[in-house]
Amino acid sequence: MGIFDDDDGIHHPAAAGIVVGEPLSNLSIHELSERLEQLKAEIVRVRNEIEAKSSTNSSAERIFK
Helix, strand or coil: CCCCCCCCCCCCHHHCCCCCCCCCCCCCHHHHHHHHHHHHHHHHHHHHHHHHHHHHHHHHHHHCC
16 A cells, blocks of 8 residues: 555445446335435545545645746
């Protein structure tokens, strides 16, 4: 791992087992519902990270202007 890698080594259960683009026809309604909830949680997590990084970038830009 490099010094600037964003991967913190933590694997989050929200996305565990989900493969984007995999066939969904073999999943039950219950499994599809669970998958949807996991994906919604992952979207929230990603949005929060984007907000945090955007805030940091904005702060850095103000300092270096």
